[in-house]
Structures are given as structure tokens and as C-alpha cells.
Amino acid sequence: MKRLKCIVAYDGSLFAGYQVQPEKRTVQSEIEKVLTQMHKRKITIYASGRTDAQVHAEGQVIHFDTDLNIPLNKWKKALNSMLPDDIVIKYVSEVDSEFHARFNVKAKEYRYYIDRQENRNPFTRYYAYHYPYKLDYMKMKEASHYLIGTHDFTSFCSAKTEVEDKVRTIYNIDLVEEGNQLVLTFKGNGFLYNMVRILVGTLLDVGQGKIDPVDIKAVLESKSRPLAGKTAPAEGLYLWQVFYDN
Amino acid sequence: MKRLKCIVAYDGSLFAGYQVQPEKRTVQSEIEKVLTQMHKRKITIYASGRTDAQVHAEGQVIHFDTDLNIPLNKWKKALNSMLPDDIVIKYVSEVDSEFHARFNVKAKEYRYYIDRQENRNPFTRYYAYHYPYKLDYMKMKEASHYLIGTHDFTSFCSAKTEVEDKVRTIYNIDLVEEGNQLVLTFKGNGFLYNMVRILVGTLLDVGQGKIDPVDIKAVLESKSRPLAGKTAPAEGLYLWQVFYDN
Numbered sequence: 188m189k190r191l192k193c194i195v196a197y198d199g200s201l202f203a204g205y206q207v208q209p210e211k212r213t214v215q216s217e218i219e220k221v222l223t224q225m226h227k228r229k230i231t232i233y234a235s236g237r238t239d240a241q242v243h244a245e246g247q248v249i250h251f252d253t254d255l256n257i258p259l260n261k262w263k264k265a266l267n268s269m270l271p272d273d274i275v276i277k278y279v280s281e282v283d284s285e286f287h288a289r290f291n292v293k294a295k296e297y298r299y300y301i302d303r304q305e306n307r308n309p310f311t312r313y314y315a316y317h318y319p320y321k322l323d324y325m326k327m328k329e330a331s332h333y334l335i336g337t338h339d340f341t342s343f344c345s346a347k348t349e350v351e352d353k354v355r356t357i358y359n360i361d362l363v364e365e366g367n368q369l370v371l372t373f374k375g376n377g378f379l380y381n382m383v384r385i386l387v388g389t390l391l392d393v394g395q396g397k398i399d400p401v402d403i404k405a406v407l408e409s410k411s412r413p414l415a416g417k418t419a420p421a422e423g424l425y426l427w428q429v430f431y432d433n
Numbered sequence: 434m435k436r437l438k439c440i441v442a443y444d445g446s447l448f449a450g451y452q453v454q455p456e457k458r459t460v461q462s463e464i465e466k467v468l469t470q471m472h473k474r475k476i477t478i479y480a481s482g483r484t485d486a487q488v489h490a491e492g493q494v495i496h497f498d499t500d501l502n503i504p505l506n507k508w509k510k511a512l513n514s515m516l517p518d519d520i521v522i523k524y525v526s527e528v529d530s531e532f533h534a535r536f537n538v539k540a541k542e543y544r545y546y547i548d549r550q551e552n553r554n555p556f557t558r559y560y561a562y563h564y565p566y567k568l569d570y571m572k573m574k575e576a577s578h579y580l581i582g583t584h585d586f587t588s589f590c591s592a593k594t595e596v597e598d599k600v601r602t603i604y605n606i607d608l609v610e611e612g613n614q615l616v617l618t619f620k621g622n623g624f625l626y627n628m629v630r631i632l633v634g635t636l637l638d639v640g641q642g643k644i645d646p647v648d649i650k651a652v653l654e655s656k657s658r659p660l661a662g663k664t665a666p667a668e669g670l671y672l673w674q675v676f677y678d679n
Contacts, residue, residue, distance in 0.1 A: 198555040273555045309444040309519045314556065
């Protein structure tokens with residue numbers, strides 16, 4: 188028996204999210220269906236974490252155990268030939284049996300794409316948030332400095348968040364212009380439910396002058412979700428990379 | 434009564450093409466539906482030409498006549514607020530009553546996007562042709578020199594082409610690498626049915642070494658469709674720009 192780790196990209200547009208749900212098309216169920224067919228018995232995969240409906244991934248990580256006699260360099264092609272067009276396996280490696288795609292995560296990077304053009308862009312309607320309104324990028328950068336570091340992010344997660352401990356560390360927040368798009372990058376040791384989308388919604392409010400950058404400190408301290416900005420829509424969000432030791 | 438000219442972009446993925454067809458979702462029928470609703474009577478639009486199912490446009494041009502009392506600078510917003518997400522009006526201008534979007538075309542530019550990455554890319558599956566195989570770009574450029582100019586393009590159009598005169602002039606063919614994509618640009622005074630896609634299929638055969646660049650001359654002279662390459666798939670093709678006098 189060996190354990191394989193895969194880096195997976197998917198277009199979230201036509202999925203009800205990553206995790207298996209009865210009667211719904213999900214990323215996990217599509218991958219498990221292919222593996223189950225190959226193994227002729229039920230195979231369960233484990234991911235670094237869930238992603239919501241319409242959220243994309245460039246670098247989701249999963250692992251599973253297999254006793255099939257397929258050489259390592261044939262796995263990617265075998266899986267991709269059976270998977271639907273909106274999921275692709277980018278990389279397959281063998282890891283030791285202690286590795287766990289979720290429990291061993293050291294850090295995650297998410298990116299959020301914002302289309303800044305005046306006109307709606309029909310080609311990015313599922314892949315970026317169309318936000319043509321004025322934004323003060325300097326104020327957004329200033330606000331992000333108050334978010335970086337170790338904080339209780341209760342104000343920045345959905346009321347539906349189930350975990351008790353809401354303290355997380357954000358290592359870095361970047362704002363980069365790529366053509367007509369503004370790309371916000373968030374790297375941290377972990378993110379709560381809807382946290383990146385609420386961070387984005389809040390930074391957009393700051394950029395619009397609705398929240399003063401320095402008030403972010405008070406929003407964090409309040410531990411009150413309503414003081415932060417709206418939850419930005421799912422289509423702009425990408426799970427970009429998952430980091431493990433070595 | 435005034436005549437309006439619009440530059441229109443659309444994502445062709447979910448359309449059965451530009452032109453109205455009974456029971457099918459087409460670009461023309463979606464735009465006419467909106468205009469008919471606004472005018473409370475049937476409005477017909479005229480385009481620079483058709484595009485096939487799944488073919489995209491960055492710069493399709495249409496015109497129509499209106500007696501509505503809407504200021505010119507309000508038209509774009511009015512139309513875009515009623516059109517579906519996969520069609521956007523990029524520009525509206527008033528033209529004189531002699532202007533015709535189809536009959537006055539001086540030149541057209543098409544672009545064809547080819548995804549050169551080894552892995553399928555789930556995000557470009559509807560927007561580029563995945564072709565990870567070896568290509569000799571120098572040979573493709575050499576072949577394109579034989580295609581540029583005024584020729585009878587019978588070998589490079591679908592057998593279904595209805596027009597008699599198959600002589601067209603190609604002004605320019607460009608090959609440009611943009612990141613992981615190869616972009617082929619074709620500018621000419623007009624293109625026959627499936628012509629760009631057959632030119633692309635033929636250039637790919639040249640790049641693969643299946644056709645010698647110098648043999649393109651013989652393919653043109655033969656006036657025989659089977660001697661040219663396959664018709665490249667629709668999803669990589671964009672009607673990029675339509676040129677008129679002034």
C-alpha cells in the first residue's frame with residue numbers, strides 16, 4: 188500500500204463545492220468516482236480543506252492510499268484521462284504513510300481576482316469579481332498591515348464557523364495589478380470559514396472610504412462580524428497553494 | 434430615426450452561434466429580444482458576419498435603427514443592464530443611415546488561442562485549444578508567408594461554403610507567445626466559412642512536420658479542401674476586430 192499526494196486544479200463554477208454532498212456535483216465526489224472505478228472498491232480522498240461552491244483551486248492538495256500497480260509517472264495521465272474537463276491533476280508524488288493533506292498543512296495561500304474594467308467582461312464572469320468602482324489602493328495596503336499577524340479573527344468569519352479557536356496568523360497580504368485585474372493574495376497558517384472573502388469585502392470598503400484603515404484594529408478587537416465588510420462573492424476566490432514541511 | 438453601431442463582446446460557449454435559429458440560444462436573438470422589449474416592436478440587428486457555435490467575439494460589430502429618445506451616452510448601460518452575462522456592449526456610436534455593419538466591412542481580424550501547457554487547463558477549456566504537442570514555430574511562420582496575399586482559398590474553406598467567389602486577401606498572419614498560449618492573428622479583407630479554423634489546422638500540421646511549408650503553395654493551387662489540414666476546434670477562435678472606413 189502506498190500513499191499518493193496530488194496537486195489538483197479545478198474550475199469551481201459548476202461544482203457545489205469541494206466536499207461530498209448527497210445528490211450534488213462536487214470535486215471530491217468526481218475524483219472519488221474515478222478512483223473507485225480504478226480500484227473496484229470505494230476509495231476516500233483527503234484534502235487540505237474544503238472550498239465553497241463556485242470557488243476555484245489552482246493548488247488544492249489531496250491524498251489517498253492505493254495498492255494498484257501503476258508506476259508513479261503514469262498516475263497523472265491515467266487520472267486526467269478519466270476526470271471531467273473542469274478538474275485536472277497537476278502533479279502526483281508518493282509520500283510516506285504519515286503524511287496527511289489536512290493535518291500537516293503549514294500554510295495556505297489564497298488569491299482573489301477583481302476585474303477593474305468599466306465594462307463587464309463576459310470571459311471572466313465566473314473567474315473574477317467585477318468591481319469597477321473607485322478604490323484607494325494605498326488605504327487598502329495600510330489596512331492590510333493591521334490584518335497581518337496573529338489575531339482573533341471572529342469578526343472576519345461566518346457566523347456558521349464551527350471551530351472554537353478563532354486565532355489565526357496572516358503572514359502576508361499583497362495587492363498586485365495584473366492588466367485590468369487587481370489580485371489580492373493572502374498567505375496564512377489557516378483561514379476560517381469565509382474569512383478570505385470577508386477580508387476582501389472589508390478591504391474593498393476601506394478602498395471605497397467606508398472604513399478607515401486604522402479602524403481595522405477596532406474591528407478585530409470587537410470580535411463582531413457585522414463591523415467587518417460584506418462577504419465578497421465566491422467567483423473571485425482561488426485556493427492557490429498549500430504549504431507543507433519540505 | 435437614427436442608426437446605432439455597437440461593438441459587442443461575447444463568450445460563445447453557451448451559444449449555438451451568432452445567427453438566429455429556431456429554438457436555439459443565439460447572440461442575435463438575445464440582443465434582439467432586449468431591443469424588441471425596449472422598443473415594444475420587433476427590432477432586427479445586422480452584424481459584420483456570423484460566428485459559429487462556441488466561437489467568441491471581442492469586437493463583433495452590429496447596427497440597428499431606433500426612434501427611442503435615449504441619449505447616446507446612456508445606451509451602453511441600458512443595454513448591458515438587460516443583456517445576459519455572456520454578452521456585453523463595449524461601445525455605442527451614432528452612424529449615418531448609409532452605414533451597414535456587414536456591407537461596409539473593410540477588413541476583419543480573428544485571433545486563435547492555443548494552450549501549449551502539458552496539463553489540460555480547467556480555466557481555459559472553453560477559451561483556447563489545448564495542443565501540448567511539439568511545434569516548429571519557424572516553419573509555421575514560413576508557411577504563413579505563402580498564405581498572405583490574394584489567393585483563391587477554396588482549399589481552405591468548408592465544403593458547405595455558399596459564396597461563388599473564393600478569392601480573398603490576407604494582409605497579415607502573426608504568431609505571438611503570450612505566457613503559456615500561442616496566439617495566431619489573421620487579418621484580411623474577408624474570410625470564408627471555417628477558413629480561419631482550417632488555416633490554423635493547416636499551420637499546426639506544418640508545425641508538426643506533417644506538411645512542408647513550401648507545399649502550402651501547391652495546397653492553394655490544388656483548390657482541394659482535403660489537401661489542407663483539419664478544421665481546428667471552435668473554442669480557440671475569437672472575432673477580434675472589424676474595420677470600416679474611418
